[in-house]
Amino acid sequence: MSDLDLLKRLEQATEGTFWHFLGCRLIGWDSSRTVVNLRVERRHLNHLGVLHGGVQAALLDSAMGLACGKSRPDEPIVTTNMSLHFVSPMTDGDLIVEARLIHETRTIMTAESRLYASDGKLVSMATGSYRIARHLPEPPSLRSSGGERKNGSGGAKP
Amino acid sequence: MSDLDLLKRLEQATEGTFWHFLGCRLIGWDSSRTVVNLRVERRHLNHLGVLHGGVQAALLDSAMGLACGKSRPDEPIVTTNMSLHFVSPMTDGDLIVEARLIHETRTIMTAESRLYASDGKLVSMATGSYRIARHLPEPPSLRSSGGERKNGSGGAKP
Amino acid sequence: MSDLDLLKRLEQATEGTFWHFLGCRLIGWDSSRTVVNLRVERRHLNHLGVLHGGVQAALLDSAMGLACGKSRPDEPIVTTNMSLHFVSPMTDGDLIVEARLIHETRTIMTAESRLYASDGKLVSMATGSYRIARHLPEPPSLRSSGGERKNGSGGAKP
Amino acid sequence: MSDLDLLKRLEQATEGTFWHFLGCRLIGWDSSRTVVNLRVERRHLNHLGVLHGGVQAALLDSAMGLACGKSRPDEPIVTTNMSLHFVSPMTDGDLIVEARLIHETRTIMTAESRLYASDGKLVSMATGSYRIARHLPEPPSLRSSGGERKNGSGGAKP
Numbered sequence: 001m002s003d004l005d006l007l008k009r010l011e012q013a014t015e016g017t018f019w020h021f022l023g024c025r026l027i028g029w030d031s032s033r034t035v036v037n038l039r040v041e042r043r044h045l046n047h048l049g050v051l052h053g054g055v056q057a058a059l060l061d062s063a064m065g066l067a068c069g070k071s072r073p074d075e076p077i078v079t080t081n082m083s084l085h086f087v088s089p090m091t092d093g094d095l096i097v098e099a100r101l102i103h104e105t106r107t108i109m110t111a112e113s114r115l116y117a118s119d120g121k122l123v124s125m126a127t128g129s130y131r132i133a134r135h136l137p138e139p140p141s142l143r144s145s146g147g148e149r150k151n152g153s154g155g156a157k158p
Numbered sequence: 159m160s161d162l163d164l165l166k167r168l169e170q171a172t173e174g175t176f177w178h179f180l181g182c183r184l185i186g187w188d189s190s191r192t193v194v195n196l197r198v199e200r201r202h203l204n205h206l207g208v209l210h211g212g213v214q215a216a217l218l219d220s221a222m223g224l225a226c227g228k229s230r231p232d233e234p235i236v237t238t239n240m241s242l243h244f245v246s247p248m249t250d251g252d253l254i255v256e257a258r259l260i261h262e263t264r265t266i267m268t269a270e271s272r273l274y275a276s277d278g279k280l281v282s283m284a285t286g287s288y289r290i291a292r293h294l295p296e297p298p299s300l301r302s303s304g305g306e307r308k309n310g311s312g313g314a315k316p
Numbered sequence: 317m318s319d320l321d322l323l324k325r326l327e328q329a330t331e332g333t334f335w336h337f338l339g340c341r342l343i344g345w346d347s348s349r350t351v352v353n354l355r356v357e358r359r360h361l362n363h364l365g366v367l368h369g370g371v372q373a374a375l376l377d378s379a380m381g382l383a384c385g386k387s388r389p390d391e392p393i394v395t396t397n398m399s400l401h402f403v404s405p406m407t408d409g410d411l412i413v414e415a416r417l418i419h420e421t422r423t424i425m426t427a428e429s430r431l432y433a434s435d436g437k438l439v440s441m442a443t444g445s446y447r448i449a450r451h452l453p454e455p456p457s458l459r460s461s462g463g464e465r466k467n468g469s470g471g472a473k474p
Numbered sequence: 475m476s477d478l479d480l481l482k483r484l485e486q487a488t489e490g491t492f493w494h495f496l497g498c499r500l501i502g503w504d505s506s507r508t509v510v511n512l513r514v515e516r517r518h519l520n521h522l523g524v525l526h527g528g529v530q531a532a533l534l535d536s537a538m539g540l541a542c543g544k545s546r547p548d549e550p551i552v553t554t555n556m557s558l559h560f561v562s563p564m565t566d567g568d569l570i571v572e573a574r575l576i577h578e579t580r581t582i583m584t585a586e587s588r589l590y591a592s593d594g595k596l597v598s599m600a601t602g603s604y605r606i607a608r609h610l611p612e613p614p615s616l617r618s619s620g621g622e623r624k625n626g627s628g629g630a631k632p
Contacts, residue, residue, distance in 0.1 A: 013205035018213055021201040043179040047171035048294060053219040053237040055176055058212020065211075079211040080424065081397050081445055083241040083557030085584050085601060087577040091295050103561040103596050108396070108447075110559050110599070122577050125584070127559060127601055129397055129445070131424075136206060137249050238582070239555050239603055241399030243426050243443060245419040261403040261438050266554070266605075268401050268441070280419050283426070285401060285443055287555055287603070289582075329521035334529055337517040359495040362539075363487035364610060369539075369553040370532020371492055377527040381520075395527040399557040407611050452522060453565050 006073065010066075019062055022055065026066065034067040036097040040090065050089040051123070056115055057084055060126035063099035064111035068130045071101055071109065075132045080108070082128035093118040107132050164231065168224075177220055180213065184224065192225040194255040198248065208247040209281070214273055215242055218284035221257035222269035226288045229259055229267065233290045238266070240286040251276040265290050322389065326382075335378055338371065342382065350383040352413040356406065366405040367439070372431055373400055376442035379415035380427035384446040387417055387425065391448045396424070398444040409434040423448050480547065484540075493536055496529065500540065508541040510571040514564065524563040525597070530589055531558055534600035537573035538585035542604040545575055545583065549606045554582070556602035567592040581606050 007026065014020050022044070028035030036059055038044070046052045061079055068077050099113035109130045115123045165184065172178050180202070186193035194217055196202070204210045219237055226235050257271035267288045273281045323342065330336050338360070344351030352375055354360070362368045377395055384393050415429035425446045431439045481500065488494050496518075502509035510533055512518070520526045535553055542551050573587035583604045589597045 010205075016200055017203055017205050018201060018210035019204065022212075042174050043176060045175055046177065047168075047175050048234050048236070048291075050236065050294060052176035052216060053223075053240065054180075054212060054216020057215030057219065057240070057242075058210060061211040061215065076206050078206070078208065078247060079242075079244050081241070081243045081399075082211065082215070083239070083397075083399055083601060084215075084237075085239045085577075085603060086237050087579070087582075087584050089236060089291070089295055102599065103559075105561070108561075110561050112599075125576065125586075125601065127557060127599065129559060133206075133247070136208060137247055239557075241443060241555075241557055243419075243445060245421070245424075245426050260441065261401075263403070266403075268403050270441075283418065283428075283443065285399065285441065287401060326521075332516055333519055333521050334517060334526035335520065338528075358490055359492060361491055362493065363484075363491050364550050364552070364607075366552065366610060368492035368532060369535040369556065370496075370528060373531030373535065373556070373558075374526060374528020377531065381527075392522050394522070394524065394563060395558075395560050397557070397559045398527065398531070399555070400531075401555045402553050405552060405607070405611055449522075449563070452524060453563055 018058065022058060024059060024062060029066060029070060031070060032100065034063050034070065034099040036063045036066070036099075038095050038097075040092050040095060045091070050091055051095070053084070053086060053124075056086065056124045057082070057126070059095070059097045060084065060099070060113040060115055060124065061128060063097040064113045064126065064128045065130060067099040067101045067111050067113075068104075068109040071104060072132065076136060077109070077130050078133040078136070080129040080131050082126055084124060084126045086124045088117075088121055088123050090117045090123045095123065176216065180216060182217060182220060187224060187228060189228060190258065192221050192228065192257040194221045194224070194257075196253050196255075198250050198253060203249070208249055209253070211242070211244060211282075214244065214282045215240070215284070217253070217255045218242065218257070218271040218273055218282065219286060221255040222271045222284065222286045223288060225257040225259045225269050225271075226262075226267040229262060230290065234294060235267070235288050236291040236294075238287040238289050240284055242282060242284045244282045246275075246279055246281050248275045248281045253281065260285075322386075334374065338374060340375060340378060345382060345386060347386060348416065350379050350386065350415040352379045352382070352415075354411050354413075356408050356411060361407070366407055367411070369400070369402060369440075372402065372440045373398070373442070375411070375413045376400065376415070376429040376431055376440065377444060379413040380429045380442065380444045381446060383415040383417045383427050383429075384420075384425040387420060388448065392452060393425070393446050394449040394452075396445040396447050398442055400440060400442045402440045404433075404437055404439050406433045406439045411439065492532065496532060498533060498536060503540060503544060505544060506574065508537050508544065508573040510537045510540070510573075512569050512571075514566050514569060519565070524565055525569070527558070527560060527598075530560065530598045531556065531600070533569070533571045534558065534573070534587040534589055534598065535602060537571040538587045538600065538602045539604060541573040541575045541585050541587075542578075542583040545578060546606065550610060551583070551604050552607040552610075554603040554605050556600055558598060558600045560598045562591075562595055562597050564591045564597045569597065576601075
């Protein structure tokens, strides 16, 4: 499958999901590096006016999941665990997340990811473990209007 | 300050923030336990139809930040690091997050948190370190329409 | 198998291993809680005179591995990941580590553990993921003098 | 201070400590990279015959502590938290750990580290946060025979 096909499939697959709700954009996706962008808005901040740790976690996780999915495009991948270090608060501008797959076995993938402010300053970093999910729960009715999901046809995890 | 005052202040402080954007509700907040609720909707899911790890991270982080803030109501608190284990995928219903402050020194607090599905099943768990942030970056113009922020008057970190 | 049998098997299995080298002792091991003890000596300290983080990690990891092994006595279990928070330095005396299995699926177990000084003060805490290791590398010659290892007959992971 | 002076000071400072007890050797230490070596022996293994997670944690932690100490040679540094991923079991041979300082503020340093087998295969990786410890507990009597410790003259954290 070509990269364009993968990107189209990603766009369709993420319609209405948290990825879309946050406002993420995939701007680079090859075997060595996955790059995700977000324009920080007020709704991404916490009450202190700094980028919420949860937004950072969502982006770092999504980018690592995509890096893993690049290597296993036809398998549903879920996060097993993730560790984050927040090193510098960010308040506005565009952020860039870069993720790389570091190691993979038949069932477990390990990735790392970094989130940078638009001036290139490191904001946070993460490592995570991902696994091929052979058995996922049935989609509930609330998603019936949002299209179908087929196990095994997920690919990336944005 | 009474609990009611703290809750009012929280509501005001989170207007327009990520906490509000996600749809979180604080439903219990005393010195031993912080409880947060979210009704899972399609926008909280990933493309596989399961609750996004980033939503879970946001809730676990917010609940731990609130647990820390309960102990230091007049100090701005930021997350230093966080580790998450995702043990069981969740697809819909109401979720409950419980957080507890485990240890604190003058500058660093350590907390733990668990996220449960409405049937009581454990979905994910986290631990995190939080610190008193003496110096935060200035709020940018994008937040000028959204109200003021005063360093040192934050308290909780939702 | 009785608890006594398990303890005997543990003693034999750990002869000459890192567990034995460190000086660990298993002092409680039932389905709800695993308790490990170590008398802190100079060789466990770092150059600042405080208990080395690696000793703490070894004990927290071993106790969690044992907690997992209690539930799967006939399976070889390995650590997949571990996260630690060091909250208070310890310099001498007896330490106690308590571990509990929090969640398990067919292949992955999640545990937590805490390390206390003899006065009951929390020193560090950890969470970890453990998996059943179907395929382990062949034991090298250096272990040939130390007895045999049979995959699948390991049980605990001290 | 020259590198040779630092190495000498390290050797003296680690005499009788856990670093020495494990058998670690510092084989490279400049501002961009810290490299530590260990020859794996039976006492470093667990009962399954694979390198104990605690040995790996000790090495990864020590190497990261040294990477931080390189930047702050006259400050006592302690580990605040550490996260580890174990990706491939190792059974014998020489191992190499490489650590790098990723980010530092006035009080907190963030580092990463990787542990490789002698054939270059990745065995485990870690990230950690380290802080300047202004107040450490007094050294107990058990160390009185092993030399003096002076707060603030520690430097590295092996």
